[in-house]
Amino acid sequence: MQYVPENKKTDEICKLAVKNYGNALQYVPIEKQTIEIIKLAIENNGCAIRYTYNRTHEICKLAVQNNTEALRYIKLSEDKMSDEIIKLAIRKNDEHIVLQYFRLSKEKITRLKNEIEDEIIKLALKNNNFWSDEMIKSAIKCNCVEVLQDVPIHNITIEICMLAVQNNYKALRYVPIEKLSDEIIKLAVGNNSKALRYVLKEKMSIEIIKLALKNNGYVIIHVPIEKMSEEIIKLALENNSYILLHIPESKITDDIINFVIEKDGYNYNILQYLPIEKMPSDPITFESIHKDRAILIHKQLYDAKSLYKYIESNINATIPHNRKPFTQEMLQDIYNKSNYE
Secondary structure, eight states, rough: HHHHHHHHOHHHHHHHHHHHHHGGGSSSSSGGGGGHHHHHHHHHOOOGGOOOOOOOHHHHHHHHHHHHHHHHOOOOOOGTTTTHHHHHHHHOOOOHHHHHEEEEEEEHHHHHHHHHHHHHHHHHHEEEEEEEHHHHHHHHHHHHHHGGGGGGGGOOOHHHHHHHHHHHHGGGSSSSSGOOOOOHHHHHHOOOOGGGGOGGGGGGGOOOOOOHHHHHHHGGGSOOOGGGHHHHHHHHHHHHHHGGGGGGGGGHHHHHHHHHHOOOOOOOOHTTTTTGGGGGTTTTTTBHHHHHGEEEEEEEEHHHHHHHHHHHOOOOOOOTTTTTOOOOHHHHHHHHHHHHO
């Protein structure tokens, strides 16, 4: 088309060119770009919209329906009903493309998704088909997994449940208990460990818990206390020691404490979450270290109060466990922390 002389570019030739190759629209003179020719080009390639200035709402919709990437060439505004065009992209599960080209808040995306779900429900009722497989899958692919709570249970197949949790782990909360198999739960948890929060207590097997903790130690907060064995707790701590904060005191054994110390050393930022009576012993007094007086010196944890007394009673005192000299900064920290009661 680019080699056709201008005086030879008839409507018929232009139509034939863009029908076979949408981007040929760039070689069609502006005065020849009729709505019909533009539509033919966009039906072939949605991104061909970049070669026309005649971007009506209808043309923009057609372009996005054909190719979501066409959004990069569309300047959305209220007069062009931008919400409707963005929803077309979300329906195609291309939300990431919308966010790539437009600065939209999460609140707006959520609102548009809810509107899509409402539209799908109304359409299902209007057509009197009451949730065909195609309708449900269409909603799920649009990331409207909440729609499952409105679908009659006899219309929800295992295939639909698996598609839903694979698409969005939060869909697990809407899967009917009659359809909730280990396979579906594992698929959801494997997709995102946070899905564990939606697993019923009686369905939460050790295998499922381990699968979740392997990727995210923090989800131990959703594990029932009676299922928090030392093995489970260690698996969570292996992933992230800071979850010690979320372990019930009754479950923190000496073995758990030793595991944390072996893994991270005497890291006070972690050990501060231990109950006072379970803090490591001070190497001087052999009594539990008070949380507020804990001080780490050359990888050894001390109680600042006992260490201060030790320094006072020894004129040439050195660090007890390695006999190195105290720095002025260490002495100041010891003094400051030793005053805690």
